[in-house]
Amino acid sequence: MGGSSIVGSYTREILSQHSPIPISIVRNYFLPKWISKDWFVIAVSYSGNTEETLASLAQAEERGSKILTVTSGGQIANEFGHFPQILIQEGVQPRAALPLLLSEVLPISETLVGAPMTDLIDISESLASASKKWGKAIPTPSVIVEKIHNRIPLFIGAQHLGPVAYRAKCQINENSKAEAFNSEIPEATHNEIEGFPESKASAIIPVFLRSSDEDTRISQKMEVAFDLYNEIGLNPINLHSFGNSKIESMLTLTHYLDMVSVELAEKKGIDAVNVTRIKELKTRLASKD
Amino acid sequence: MGGSSIVGSYTREILSQHSPIPISIVRNYFLPKWISKDWFVIAVSYSGNTEETLASLAQAEERGSKILTVTSGGQIANEFGHFPQILIQEGVQPRAALPLLLSEVLPISETLVGAPMTDLIDISESLASASKKWGKAIPTPSVIVEKIHNRIPLFIGAQHLGPVAYRAKCQINENSKAEAFNSEIPEATHNEIEGFPESKASAIIPVFLRSSDEDTRISQKMEVAFDLYNEIGLNPINLHSFGNSKIESMLTLTHYLDMVSVELAEKKGIDAVNVTRIKELKTRLASKD
Known part of the structure; x- marks a missing residue:
């Protein structure tokens, strides 16, 4: 869910043209029935307390699936500590x-499905210098x-x-406390394109995320x-990502749009870190238990 | 894509807690690599001319997948007529x-995955009388x-x-020529909930789709x-669906929201049937070929 689940979306997209094995993402309390003992379940919850992830994990355990947890601690570390676990540094927002x-x-998933390994060192160096291209590229x-x-x-x-478009929507929501949406081409050209008003400027501003790796028909x-x-x-707005591979272009643009969300928060005089309404929701839900 | 692809989303959702076999939806030109000769591909394109569906079908044929096409005719009927085909009545918008x-x-998918069969006759009778509850339930x-x-x-x-929320968004786009969006709980309570402005009414109006079949935690x-x-x-706005099963509640609410989109078009003095911008897009794309 939220900031943790986006890792699943990025990984699935990077591997969809390489993996001979289906990759499913679950953002809910319920595993689809087809997740069986033959599946490998990677449970990602940065806090380790996400109730949807805990519920899905319990189902995966019941079904005898292979399980790996990736978390900074919390209930998952306690209750599912008997499964292989990768402990992530604590203390940041998910x-x-x-x-x-x-x-x-990503490297674990690449190994599991037999896909070529991404050189993350190389990408991290290029990411570190990516902001130098801002204002030019x-x-x-x-x-x-x-x-x-x-x-x-x-x-x-x-x-x-x-x-990346979905991540940007969520970052504007959470960091800038502002409305934002996302959609996908080609699907959006089959319906959403009819939705903008003809006669007056809309409240919505379309931001196209572009890449030199796009299929020509998509371009x-x-x-x-x-x-x-x-x-x-x-x-x-057209925003062209840059990078020598699909994953590099995903990550350079993510970094850029994350900064857009933080700068938008600053402009609005808002603390990008706090998420008071999510906390309020949790408090009210806890009082219903 | 568009009006045809929503059939995949409904079917997948209805079967996700019954099917021991993974169900994937493709809304693009590219099949994931894991779609192999062992998969059964149901290609749904009402027009039979959707280029994304044609491209995916060609890939499925190359890989030796089992193929069934569901269409009213067009290129799919011509070029993929050597595969089993269900011909749908022509002449309506997808x-x-x-x-x-x-x-x-739905019945074909239920048979393929060994799920219990939905009694569609029963549901169609209940759907036919559903509008009598409008104004009360x-x-x-x-x-x-x-x-x-x-x-x-x-x-x-x-x-x-x-x-159903996604279908409603698309129907408002296409029928009412108006902006609309959709989101999903619980995911939306992890990010989107932060996005609405605190101090003033938003351009956005949230419409919650409710069901008596909801999990308590979702409610x-x-x-x-x-x-x-x-x-x-x-x-x-809260909209409560009604019906004796999940699929009945999906379809009664779909029928209702379809009517909302048509009445909104009428109120705006717009022809709900024409989709001039999608046609314009196709014309401009054709001139690039």
């Missing part, structure tokens, strides 16, 4: 733990903040940038949709 | 063909139209009503989220 979690989950985050401030960003991704749909939205006055 | 498509795809669609008109509905579902999260949104002045 959504900020993406690099810590992904650098454990891509506008500085502050330019984007000016454009999306007072509007509702709709992040539109395709293929490997689909999960064409992205460009035609951008033009249509531009013609009706929505002032859509 | 999104209006959901009952025609689902009544073929659920407000009439016109009441909802008044509330969502000039705002952007966010349909929030859980479990079997998750795909509690739905209710707490509803209360939080209510307290900050968003005037959220």
Whole structure:
């Protein structure tokens, strides 16, 4: 769930063209029936206290699935400590733990499905210098903040940038305490494209996430949709990721959009770290138990 | 894609707690690598000309997968006529063909995975009389139209009503030519709940889709989220589905929300049937070939 589950989406997307074994993501209390003893379940909960993950883990244990937990501690470390466990450094927000979690989950998943191993050292070096390209290859985050401030960003991704669009939506929600949405091309060109008002500027601003690794048919749909939205006055934004591989382009753009969400919070005078409403929800739920 | 692909989402959701076999949905040009000769691929394209479906079908054929096509004709009927095929009545919009498509795809899928068979005759009788309950068990669609008109509905579902929320978003897009979004509980309570502005009414109006078949933990999260949104002045809506089974509650609420989208179009003086922007997109793409 939340900041932990995005690790599953990134891993699944990176491996979908390499893995001979199905990869399922569960964001709920219930495992699909097909998750059996033959499945390998990687339970990712940074806090270790996510009740949905605990419920799913209990089901996986009952079914005899192979289990690995990835967590910083909490109930999962206590109650499921008899399974192999990767302990992650404590003390950050789950959504900020993406690099810590992904650098454990991705290599293990690549090994499990027999996919080529990503060179994470190489990518981390390139990520460390990626912000030097901001302002050249891509506008500085502050330019984007000016454009999306007072509007509702709709992040539109395709293929490997689909999960990056979803991550961006969640980061704007949690860090900037602002509304945001995401959608995916080509599906969005079959329905959502009809939804924008013709006659007046919308509250929504489309933000297209682009990549040099896009399939040509995807690029064409992205460009035609951008033009249509531009013609009706929505002032859509194109953001081109950079990097030498799909995963590098996912991570450089994630880093960039994370910074957009933090700068948007600063502009609004908001503390990006606190998530008071999620805490309030948990408090109210606890009082119902 | 679009109106045809929603059949996959409904079927997958109905069967996820019954099927010992994984069910994958592909809304793209590319099959995941794990779709092999051991998989049974049901290709659903009402028009028969959806290029993403044609591309995926060609990959499935290369890999030796078992193939069944469900279509009203088009290129799929011509180029993949050597595979078993279910021909659907022609002449309606793909999104209006959901009952025609689902009544073929669901029983076949239930047979394939060995799940109990849904009595569709029984459900169709109950659906035929469902609109008599509008105004009592659920407000009439016109009441909802008044509330969502000039705002952007966010349909929030859980479990079997998750795909119904997505269908509603797409129907508002395509029929009403209006913006709409969807999200899913519990995932939305881990991020999106932070996104609504505290101080002023939002452009977004949350519409919770409820069911008597909900898990208690889901109900509690739905209710707490509803209360939080209510307290900050968003005037959220609760819509309770009715029916004697999960699938019946999915379909009665789908029927209802379809009518909301059509009545919203009428109120806006818009032709619900035409999708001029999707046609324009196709024309522009064709000129690039």
